Amino acid sequence: MTYDRARELLSQITGVTVADGAPPLTVQVPAEQLAAVAAFIKETIGCGFFAFLTAIDLKADGLEVVAFVDNLEDGVSVVLRAKLGAGNTSCPSLAAVYRGANWMERECYDMFGIRFEGHPDLRRILLADDWEGHPLLKSYAVDTPHPPFR
Amino acid sequence: MEIKPPVPQIPAPVWKDIKDLQEWQELHKSRPATGDKHSSLFEQVTDGIHAFPGGFAVTTVADNFLNWARKSSVWPVSFGLACCAIEMMATFASRFDVERLGMVPWASPRHSDLMIVSGTVTIKMAPMLQRIYDQMPDPKWALSMGSCANSGGPFRHGYHVVKGVDRVIPVDVYVPGCPPPPESLLNGLLLLQEQISTFRRTGRRAAPNEKVD
Numbered sequence: 240m241t242y243d244r245a246r247e248l249l250s251q252i253t254g255v256t257v258a259d260g261a262p263p264l265t266v267q268v269p270a271e272q273l274a275a276v277a278a279f280i281k282e283t284i285g286c287g288f289f290a291f292l293t294a295i296d297l298k299a300d301g302l303e304v305v306a307f308v309d310n311l312e313d314g315v316s317v318v319l320r321a322k323l324g325a326g327n328t329s330c331p332s333l334a335a336v337y338r339g340a341n342w343m344e345r346e347c348y349d350m351f352g353i354r355f356e357g358h359p360d361l362r363r364i365l366l367a368d369d370w371e372g373h374p375l376l377k378s379y380a381v382d383t384p385h386p387p388f389r
Numbered sequence: 390m391e392i393k394p395p396v397p398q399i400p401a402p403v404w405k406d407i408k409d410l411q412e413w414q415e416l417h418k419s420r421p422a423t424g425d426k427h428s429s430l431f432e433q434v435t436d437g438i439h440a441f442p443g444g445f446a447v448t449t450v451a452d453n454f455l456n457w458a459r460k461s462s463v464w465p466v467s468f469g470l471a472c473c474a475i476e477m478m479a480t481f482a483s484r485f486d487v488e489r490l491g492m493v494p495w496a497s498p499r500h501s502d503l504m505i506v507s508g509t510v511t512i513k514m515a516p517m518l519q520r521i522y523d524q525m526p527d528p529k530w531a532l533s534m535g536s537c538a539n540s541g542g543p544f545r546h547g548y549h550v551v552k553g554v555d556r557v558i559p560v561d562v563y564v565p566g567c568p569p570p571p572e573s574l575l576n577g578l579l580l581l582q583e584q585i586s587t588f589r590r591t592g593r594r595a596a597p598n599e600k601v602d
Contacts, residue, residue, distance in 0.1 A: 366549065
């Protein structure tokens, strides 16, 4: 699998936009197709290594989920980006496709409050269970008090 | 000739505007005095001896002797939180050898006199830190090591860090630095020994140290 072949395969999927430019291959995916496209990338392009999953808070435009997967044998990397839309915090889970996504989606839920549909065990991973709010959102006030220790 | 507009200056912080410092003050006003709950009978007896004519000679000599014994064997509980713990370990090791001061890093809080809070205290960690401190027998002391434990340090305006360990436990000596080198920590330990030598009663803070306060 080469970089050009991966670009050709991905651009044939309807709804998927492949960005121009240098590697890694950046793919804009509709949120509801995310799991299906990830499965295609894993099976066909051979990206078996799940590097990371995070999110971006675009304020008025809502949240964007970013996942980075690698084909370590052929050196092909793919960035999956899915915009959730304003006010939407629901996203399909990749944990069924990549087992490595399990904890990263928990962290993403912890920090951004994105609810990954179909995740086996979606609860906070880094912060305490009784934490209020999701601190990496832009709307989270930095000096939010956390009694009794602040 | 073109006149450049003045460079905008960042205004100096005003105490009234710093919300978390205000809350810190309130917290310290409302914190109840914590002390040894088992020594009230002992205190009554010693107060009686002290009030007796000539009894002060017995109590002050006994105090001086006990304080000499206390300051000569301060056992810090080995409790490392962050990168400051590396410097703390260097202080405990052979080059800076704190055993010549009578200190033995001990692995149990139940046998220790001193807690060196070496590093960042997160809000999730603070209850555990308080529990370890509560397990130590009175009289006990706490030393806050490094910027993070003193005030939150670079993470002060983050969301997850306690803004100074003195919001969790009472602190006797603050050692500045990020991280403090072993020499700084040794200086802090020597200041703590001076404080212990003027120690009078469990649960009350020592007299102000002229060198630092």
